Amino acid sequence: SQIKQVDFVKSSSKAKDCPKDGLPEFAMLGRSNVGKSSLINSLVRKKEVALTSKKPGKTQLINHFLVNKSWYIVDLPGYGFANAPDAARMDWSSFTKGYFLNRETLVSVLLLVDASIPPRKIDLDCANWLGRNNIPMTFVFTKCDKSKASKGNRPDKNIKDFQELIRKNYREPPPWIMTSSVTGLGRDELLLHMSQLRNF
Ligand code: GDP
Numbered sequence: 001s002q003i004k005q006v007d008f009v010k011s012s013s014k015a016k017d018c019p020k021d022g023l024p025e026f027a028m029l030g031r032s033n034v035g036k037s038s039l040i041n042s043l044v045r046k047k048e049v050a051l052t053s054k055k056p057g058k059t060q061l062i063n064h065f066l067v068n069k070s071w072y073i074v075d076l077p078g079y080g081f082a083n084a085p086d087a088a089r090m091d092w093s094s095f096t097k098g099y100f101l102n103r104e105t106l107v108s109v110l111l112l113v114d115a116s117i118p119p120r121k122i123d124l125d126c127a128n129w130l131g132r133n134n135i136p137m138t139f140v141f142t143k144c145d146k147s148k149a150s151k152g153n154r155p156d157k158n159i160k161d162f163q164e165l166i167r168k169n170y171r172e173p174p175p176w177i178m179t180s181s182v183t184g185l186g187r188d189e190l191l192l193h194m195s196q197l198r199n200f
Helices: 036-044 086-102 121-132 155-169 187-198
Strands: 006-012 025-030 062-067 071-075 106-114 137-142 176-178
Touching: 025 036, 025 086, 036 062, 036 071, 036 137, 036 187, 106 121, 106 187, 121 137, 121 155, 137 155, 155 176, 176 187
Parallel strands: 025 071, 025 106, 106 137, 137 176
Antiparallel strands: 006 062, 062 071
């Protein structure tokens, strides 16, 4: 399940412009600053791969990276920019929702959620939308190495709270993995999970 080769294939501005070779793909999604670039870099062990546009208002693209010439990691634009103009938020939702609803080769969305902070509305909204639309997904909790025990704000509690808050929108509780790009926690588990879903 290890990653031996990664090739950037293309950036697309619409779901219909994405690669049409039928290879399976995993879409990585999360709030800006959730740790998505760090996680992608830790998965591929390469520094220069995740080249996402982080600035609000800039053109937001769907980036396809071909892994081992056989499947894709798709880097989607981050949501929830604190200072984004309303127009940029609207763009994000119509364009990314189009991708989720129309992409037949999508094996699973990996929804990244920061485990070092209590559940946020924007992440819950996103998780609930995916659940209500029956889009296959896996929760990938990031920054699990961070703990602020003094505030009673521990990753395991945040994760449990998050799952309870979204439960009613899912038929089955989605799989979830705890990760840290600092310690490498969950890296192999996530790679194995993706390989099992591809071969299912
Ligand atoms: P992105 O905007 O989602 O691509 O987030 P980045 O990967 O750029 O990370 C945002 C910030 O969180 C940076 O300051 C990272 O150093 C930090 N960060 C990312 N992953 C982790 C992690 O697993 N643990 C800790 N402690 N910090 C992290």
